[in-house]
Amino acid sequence: MLNRRRKKQIEFGKRSQRKGRYQNLGSAGLQNNILSEVGSSSLSPHNTQSLVNVSQNEMLRDYESRTKLLFDDIEPVLKEILSHQTRSGFKRWANEQLFLHLGVKLEEAAWDMDESSNSYSFFQDLFSQIVFKQFLRMSEDFFNNDPLQGQNRKEAEEIFREAGIHALDITPCADGRLAHFISYVLRLPYSVARRKAHAGALFDVSESVRNWVFIEHSRFREGMPNNAAEPTRFLKMAVYHYSKVDPSHQGCAAHGSDDKKAAEAAKAKLQDFRQAIENRFGCGSTVETMLIGLNTDNDTLKVHIPNQQGQVCLDRYIETDQLYSNATNMSASEARVLIESEIDNCNLQKNSTIPRPELKKLIAWLVTNNFSQIQYVKEYEQGLYEDIGHAERFIGIGNGFEEVQLRNLCYYSFLDTIEEGVNDIDVGIKIFKGLNVKRGLPIPIIIRCDYDGRVPGSKTRAVEKARRIEKAVHSRYQELSSCGLLQTMGTLRDNTGARPAEKLI
Amino acid sequence: MLNRRRKKQIEFGKRSQRKGRYQNLGSAGLQNNILSEVGSSSLSPHNTQSLVNVSQNEMLRDYESRTKLLFDDIEPVLKEILSHQTRSGFKRWANEQLFLHLGVKLEEAAWDMDESSNSYSFFQDLFSQIVFKQFLRMSEDFFNNDPLQGQNRKEAEEIFREAGIHALDITPCADGRLAHFISYVLRLPYSVARRKAHAGALFDVSESVRNWVFIEHSRFREGMPNNAAEPTRFLKMAVYHYSKVDPSHQGCAAHGSDDKKAAEAAKAKLQDFRQAIENRFGCGSTVETMLIGLNTDNDTLKVHIPNQQGQVCLDRYIETDQLYSNATNMSASEARVLIESEIDNCNLQKNSTIPRPELKKLIAWLVTNNFSQIQYVKEYEQGLYEDIGHAERFIGIGNGFEEVQLRNLCYYSFLDTIEEGVNDIDVGIKIFKGLNVKRGLPIPIIIRCDYDGRVPGSKTRAVEKARRIEKAVHSRYQELSSCGLLQTMGTLRDNTGARPAEKLI
Structure with a gap:
């Protein structure tokens, strides 16, 4: 398994060149400059694929690179700083260096090595504290500056509404290689969908039913997002994944890298949900x-085409890599005609009915969106991710985590209790034993509990919930926790607006 | 603390007289005879209190006595049987004796003492198995024969509807001394209310909001229980408790027997819920x-009277024992006038507004219902329960447990996960350490997960949930569990009809 971030080295000797490199992150300056250059719908005339949004790709790439650096430089920078522990005025100097290279500062007291601790646990504590600081900074950037333009959901909402969809709920696998599914792979504004990741895409049907009732009730009571009298539907999407390059190792851990099992399990969950309603x-x-289905090697998709009744079948799907190749050198409108006809053909060839026209249109649009991502991987990753395996930077548990929109940034499991989500977290811990623990790095776990800022008491309940989950995590993984190899930070967020995460104190 | 059941002795010498005593339980015979005699609205002409339903009291008493015997005879019967372990044909004989005295049989293999176990754990296993059998039998009787006529909810529903209420959700304390609150203390049919017991009546506001949304949504979509256009409301009731005889020991354990704290906490939860909605x-x-507030010594009530805006105040309440005394020798209609005027006076004397007339009527009705219970305690318990403290027979966790309608039968905590409900169960375990463990008896815990029989897959999910909760209980109380002092049985129930609990195999 390749892991890009392990190859990174901070060159302290050259630090003058990098001075101030991170200092502007968190202010809107950088993003605004980028955004003003690209425009969300500009298509490149230089690309053989007419549907690829090249300027959007540039914007997304910039965001990915600079955000991941926030995390990937922590280890080398911290090690370098700590090698100077004996110098006079170390604490102040250390914080200066930290700010210079990573753009954050800790409390000065954090640099005091407790007499009772050893250098090993001292390093672990500092490492986690910096990861958590970077996460909070990233969250602030994400919600305040909207670097992916994900708060602008009008266009996407209209497209969904035209397809007869009033709400979108997506369950990808908790695997970090799917964390960019909404904003990158499908090019949707993050705010248009509710994401609830679970290992193996095995979502909780009862929870989904409760969520559905909330949304339907808002339609009846408030006419939001649209009036209940309109014959629109709630769309639940499940995303499994596989690897074509290394199918038996880099598939879904929750299903033992068995693609068929992964697809079947996700399909069964969808059927259960539909039937429950x-x-x-x-x-x-x-x-x-x-x-x-997502091929995590290169972000191409298998889209299972529903028949007229909305039923899907495991062996009835289109593959976006094929379509992308076939559409090369076509005009945009020719390519769209090709995609739509392939969607119908897919079902007809398997003796099934074609999907409802409005749904076909929606799928075709998602496929064209994915073309940009295919090109993204071709251009910036030579068509195949270097980190085809796990390379997550931290684990996120709870709900929300909208600011996590980058591939391999976070292993994210949606849960209300460790008791219900334990299978998901066990998988995550296993992954991080391989990624972090075996290299002496702690597993940073961020807990998130959203609250409703309109409701007095909601925040207090979120605080209690976050504390309960935090306690349960440490109790579940006591061995790791007791030696500092599992570190947690509780966070809250008022989810009624674009507000960043708050640290639970 | 007195505990009636400890004084019971089975007289094996007299067993011929008792032969077959329990054999009819579970068939409708006994209940139907009783029911046909009493009629639900007959009022006694011989009672000084005109509003007391004497025949209902007789029916309720009969049910209480015979149902509690199912559990209270287990220990002496089992000990007596086991003292004959060396006789030939023991297993068959033991089962015969068990059936004769307790009306149940075990698998014959259950009477085989495993070589690896000792007589102590052998006894514990058998004891729990019999408790669980009796519970299942009780459940069958309750749902098949409706001994408390709790499936007939028409009249009560009409009274609530007239008061502008379309749904009733009650949170009593988990304490077993409140387990009869619905059917006995308030004389409501069990099926008219949803009960979610919590230690200290500290219910989960978010869960209650979710439940409210479900009910309101059914009104919009299905016009059930009534159309959403009707200006009726959902009623949430919280019930705290206290003891006047021994206030500092027999009050609410979750609030350190501090009545004021208990009342304040319940009031705060109600306010939070109201505000969240x-x-x-x-x-x-x-x-x-x-x-x-419930006085657990004698089932008299403090009813906090809402003002015109529906707000309650801790020191604005009427007491039903006072009202009962004052109404002695009055006619039913005089008594009703007295109660209604006392409700208004209560608020006027505290310079508050009087409650809405329809709500006053509802409260007055509940007070008259409570009069029957006051008389019940006077007649059958000499006005003061002998077991003024804890005397629960088992712990129930999960949801539902409608068949538990008897005082001190069960410590019941409504929960979805041990993680969220741990405070409740900790209190329950503490109580049972005093009741059972110190006498060498195991703590029997029954887990209940309801499912929706209309929804394929719902039962499977309930099975998974029950297993998860069962595992979490054993893990949480490992010390007790490992030496057989904590025993569990998972049960399921299709809650779409009057179906008894099913044992999880």
Whole structure:
């Protein structure tokens, strides 16, 4: 398994060149400059693929590179700083160096090595504190500056509405290689979808039903997002994944790298959800479901095409890498015609009915969005990720985590209790034993509990919940926790607006 | 602390007289005879209190006595049987004796003492198995025969509807001395209310909001229980408790027997709930709340009277024991007038507004219902329970448990995970260390997960949930579990009808 970040080296000798490199991050300056250059719908005339949004790719690449650096430089910078521990005025100097290279400062007291601790646990504590600081900074940047333009959801919402969809709920696998699924792979604004990641895409059907009821109730009571009288549907999407380069090792850990099992399990969950709604709330309450497979080597997709009744079949799908190749040198409109006809053909060839026209249009749009991502991987990753395996920087548990939109940044599991989510976290801990623990680095776990800022008491309840989850994590992984190899930070967020995460004190 | 059940002795010498005593339980015979005699609205002409339903009291007493015997005879019967372990044909004989005295049989293999176990753990296993068998039998009786006529909810529903209430959700304390609150203390049919018991009545506001959304959504979508256009409300009731005889020991364990704290905490939860709904879903979504205190010595009540805006105050309440005394020798209609005027006076004397007339009527009705219970305690318990302290027979965790409607039968905590409900169960375990463990008896814990029989997959999910909770209980109380002092049984129930609990195999 390759892991790009391990190859990074901070060159302290050259630090004057890099001075101030991170200092502007967190202010809107950099992003605004980039955004003003690209424009969200500009298509490159130089690309053989007419549907690729080259300027958007540039913007996304810039965000990915500079955000990942926030995390990847921590280890070498910290090690270098600590090698100067004996110098006079170390604490102040250390903080200066930290700010210079990573753009953050710690409390000066953090640089005091406790007499009772050893240099090993001292390093672990500092490492985690810096990871957590960087996360908070990233969150601030994400919500205040909207670097991915994800708060502008009007266009996407209209496209979904035209397809008869009023709400979108996506369950990708918790695997970090799917963390960019919404903003990168499908090029959707993050705010248009609710994401609930689970290992193996095995979402909690009862929780999804509760969520559906909340959304439907808002339609009845408040006409939000649209009036209940409109015959639109809730769309639940499940995303499994696989690797074509190394199928038996780099597939889904929760399903033992067995692609078929992964796809079947996600499909079964979707069916259960659909049936739970229909049987409990009657036929008028049908939901739409969508099953997608992601090749984590290069972000190409298998899109399972629903028939007229919305049913999917495991062996009835289109592959976006094929379509991308076939559409090379076509005009945009020719390519769109090709995609739509391939969607119909896919079903007809398997003796099934074609999907409803509005849904076909939606799928075709998602496929064209994915073309940009295919080009992204071709251009910036030579068509194949160097880190085809796990390379997550931290684990996120709880709900929300909208600011996590980058591949391999975070292993994210949606949960309310460790008791219910334990399988997900066990998988995450296993991954991080390989990534961090075996190299002496702690596993940083960020807990997130969202609250509703309109409701007094909601924040207090979120605080209690975050504390409960934090306690349960340490209790579950006591061995790692007791020797400092598992470190946690609780965070809260008022999810009624674009507000950054707050650290739980 | 007195504990009636400890004084019971089974007289094996007299067993011929008792032959077959329990054999009819579970068939409708006994109940139907009783029911046909009493009629639900017969009022006794011989009682000084005109509002007391004497025949209902007789029916309730009969049910209480015979149901508690199912559990209280287990220890002496089992000990007596085991003292004959050396006789030939022991297993068959033991089962015969068990059936004769307790009306249940075990698998014959259960009477085989495993070579690896000792007589102590052998006894514990058998004891728990019999408790669980009796519970299943009780559940069957309850749902099949409706001994408390709790499936007939029409009249009560109409009274609530007239008061502008379309749904009732009650949170009593988890304490077993409140387990009969619905069917006995308030004389409501069990099926008219949803009960979610929590230690200290500290219910989960978020869960209650979710439940509210489900109910309101059904009104919009299905017109059930009534159409959303009707200006009715959801009523949430919280019930704290206290003891006047021994206030500093027999009050609420979760609040350190501090009555004021208990009342304040319940009131705060109600306010939080009300505010969460109003702030999240707008003013048209106001819920009704009601705060009641129960004196567990004799089942008399403090009913906190809401003002015109529905707000309650801790020191503004009526006491049903006072009202009961004052109404002695009055006619039913005089007594009703007295109660209603006392409700208004209560608020006027504290310079508050009187409650809405329809709510006053509802409260007055609940008070008259409580009069029957006051008389019940006077007649059958000499006005003061002998077991003024804890005397629960088992712990129930999960949801549902409608068949538990008897005082001190079960310590019941509503929960979805041990992680969230741990405070409740800790209190329960502490109680049972005193009741059972110190006498060498195991703590029997029954887990209940309801499912929706209309929804395929719902049962499977309930099975998984029950297993998860069962595992978490054993893990949390490992010390007790490992030496057989904590025993569990998982149960499921299809809550779409009057179906008994099913044992999880």
